[in-house]
Amino acid sequence: MAKTALTLEAQRGRARQVFERLRAAYPDLRCTLDFNGPLELLIATILAAQCTDARVNIVTKNLFRKYRKPADYVNAPIEELQEDIRPCGFYRSKARSIVNTCAKLIDRFDGVVPGTIEELLSLDGVGRKTANVILGECFGMQGIIVDTHCTRINRRLGFTKHADPVKIERDLMKVWPEDHWTLFSHAMVFHGRAVCTARAPRCSQCPVADLCPFPSSKEGKRIAK
Numbered sequence: 649m650a651k652t653a654l655t656l657e658a659q660r661g662r663a664r665q666v667f668e669r670l671r672a673a674y675p676d677l678r679c680t681l682d683f684n685g686p687l688e689l690l691i692a693t694i695l696a697a698q699c700t701d702a703r704v705n706i707v708t709k710n711l712f713r714k715y716r717k718p719a720d721y722v723n724a725p726i727e728e729l730q731e732d733i734r735p736c737g738f739y740r741s742k743a744r745s746i747v748n749t750c751a752k753l754i755d756r757f758d759g760v761v762p763g764t765i766e767e768l769l770s771l772d773g774v775g776r777k778t779a780n781v782i783l784g785e786c787f788g789m790q791g792i793i794v795d796t797h798c799t800r801i802n803r804r805l806g807f808t809k810h811a812d813p814v815k816i817e818r819d820l821m822k823v824w825p826e827d828h829w830t831l832f833s834h835a836m837v838f839h840g841r842a843v844c845t846a847r848a849p850r851c852s853q854c855p856v857a858d859l860c861p862f863p864s865s866k867e868g869k870r871i872a873k
């Protein structure tokens with residue numbers, strides 16, 4: 649029991665060091681989706697599934713000028729909305745998701761994006777990842793955003809062994825500094841794109857290499873060859 653508590657304490661200390669170093673390495677940490685207010689972020693996160701944030705930002709530049717409130721999405725001809733979001737891919741299912749979400753916003757929340765995780769999860773197309781992005785960015789609440797970068801890097805760092813996002817989030821809630829969950833999540837995206845990439849992580853250039861067990865693991869050594 650005492651050993652477990654000590655280990656957890658050590659993990660917490662290591663996680664804080666990782667965060668501080670990544671924050672220093674990427675001083676402009678932020679959400680890389682462009683938005684103004686929770687509705688725009690909600691729509692942008694739906695569009696971002698299987699699409700790059702850069703492409704979403706190009707599309708939403710015009711989209712957000714044209715569609716300003718939930719009713720605008722619900723009342724638009726579906727073919728027109730599909731065409732407006734087409735470059736983001738999966739445009740038929742994303743358009744359907746946007747319309748269903750906006751219809752629920754109107755029916756249940758007076759057209760306003762709610763500010764609790766339970767209410768957000770009741771909306772179509774909103775999972776824990778999206779809910780935590782919205783809570784963190786728009787409602788000042790700390791949320792861990794478990795995406796592909798977060799999963800990969802935290803498995804390599806040894807903060808979780810799981811692949812299931814809910815279990816990963818639970819593990820990280822125990823070790824990540826609670827006052828920086830949102831910023832730490834953004835750090836994962838920046839670090840995952842720049843250094844800790846999926847296929848060939850650049851461990852020799854990584855600012856947290858001495859805190860990470862991966863380079864000395866079997867897989868890490870194989871990649872380094």
Ligand code: SF4
Nearest residue numbers: 844851854857860862
């Ligand atoms: S040392 Fe390698 S595996 Fe660990 S975080 Fe850095 S790049 Fe990723």
